[in-house]
Amino acid sequence: MSAHETYLLDRAVTENSHRLDTYRAAGGYETLEKVLKDPVEPKQVIEELKDSGLRGRGGAGFPTGLKLSFMPDVEKDPRPRYLAINADESEPGTCKDRVLMREDPHGLIEGILITCWAIRAKASYVYVRGEYRHEYDRVAQALEEARAAGLVGKNVLGTDFSCEIFMHKGAGAYICGEETGLMESLEGKRGHPRPKPPFPAGFGLWGSPTTVNNVETIFNVPFIIQRGAAWYRTMGTAKSPGNFLCGISGHVERPGVYEVPLGIPARQIIEEIAGGVWKGRELKAWIPGGSSTGLMPASTIDTPMDHDSLKEAGSMLGTGAIIALDETACVVRASEVIARFYDHESCGQCSQCREGTQWLYQVFSRIEHGHGRVEDVELLESLANGMAPGKTICALADAAAIPTHAVVRHFRDELLQHVELGRCPFDGNGGEGTATRREPAGASA
Ligand SMILES: Cc1cc2nc3c(=O)[nH]c(=O)nc-3n(C[C@H](O)[C@H](O)[C@H](O)COP(=O)(O)O)c2cc1C
Ligand code: SF4
Known part of the structure; x- marks a missing residue:
């Protein structure tokens, strides 16, 4: 290192x-x-x-x-x-x-x-x-x-x-x-x-x-x-100077909070500083800066961890909190968990957010639990488009819409695979260490 x-x-x-x-x-x-x-x-x-x-x-x-x-x-x-x-x-x-x-x-x-x-x-x-x-x-x-x-x-x-x-x-x-x-x-x-x-x-x-x-x-x-x-300004990049605290969690050998310069490639944090993906497995996906910044495929881990580079890659630095998912994890299950969080936390003042977060959770949930339809993938995108950006009082709606766009963009095949099989190909395994399962929301909605 x-x-x-x-x-x-x-x-x-x-x-x-x-x-x-x-x-x-x-x-x-x-x-x-x-x-x-x-x-x-x-x-x-x-x-x-x-x-x-x-x-x-x-x-x-x-x-x-x-x-x-x-x-x-x-x-x-x-x-x-x-x-x-x-x-x-x-x-x-x-x-x-x-x-x-x-x-x-x-x-x-x-x-x-x-x-x-x-x-x-x-x-x-x-x-x-x-x-x-x-x-x-x-x-x-x-x-x-x-x-x-x-x-x-x-x-x-x-x-x-x-x-x-x-x-x-x-x-x-x-x-x-x-x-x-x-x-x-x-x-x-x-x-x-x-x-x-x-x-x-x-x-x-x-x-x-x-x-x-x-x-x-x-x-x-x-x-x-x-x-x-x-x-x-001797640390970091010209537009994102200094160091930041990167909290890394999920499927890595050494999760924790590490001090790193802005602009450091995510690969260096995941593979060197956090000891690599756990149990000798491969990385499947990673989230760069907290759940609202969306899942990125493993192929993007050379992206520098700074505001501009991550924006260019279609994500955000956010809070600089990386979440790593190994090859056994299901990105639909992860999206369901994330959508449930934003649904639960919406304050309900804006209809786009109040209804949109609920719908996102329901649609991810039914795809994950074997009740999805092919049109659901477009539905997810159109729901997210209706929520953000700038359509609500605060950015919580964006925080739910961004990860939706990301999973459709990067993992469309896995969403469709769930629909075609009528079940989760990972046996409903959100990856070891992810949240406990619970009954699907609106599975037949
Ligand atoms: C839904 C939502 C939740 C937020 N939660 C936090 C938080 O827990 N901590 C935080 O510092 N900023 C949070 N923010 C960002 C704050 O609104 C604000 O931008 C930030 O505190 C400004 O501080 P900074 O300029 O030092 O980053 C949140 C924003 C949104 C839209
Ligand atoms: S966008 Fe913000 S203000 Fe509007 S309902 Fe959602 S959480 Fe509340």
């Missing part, structure tokens, strides 16, 4: 990495101190982030510096302003933010404080996936330590800058990871996404300017401010 520079997980491997003492011994909070005391002007922080080319790690890959620059000038807009941290991490396959929160919570807190300084926010909310109890406790404990040390709250490090950080537990709804659903939920309402515009920078939490960023995105901030945009 070729060696590459790392920084995201370097501290995480030390003993007691979650404690303030350990963090400070490794130079933690020195960047915050420099920013506040030197001081580095808020606009300068944003410019550095812009120059670095950092792109959001929550799925859409939006340039972070640019997003922060959308916040209105504090002189012209006196409303309070907020930073919301998206720690909902519910996209199937994604498990990277959890490592950062559990092993290096002070890194996240320092990132939050510097970002709040940059956007002139005096409060931040960390919205944590409900199932992440241990991670929630780790961040809460770190916050207590930071508060006691004068790093959070009034007059941070004795300066004029005051900043509170509040934590909030989700309750197991994927839709609360969508940024406007998250804000509704934080406000105590049902997590229904809001139509955009208005965008959060103009009308966010409680109607005030708000920026929503992913945990890993904000975790990058102190490194960039300390080491500079030019250093950041």
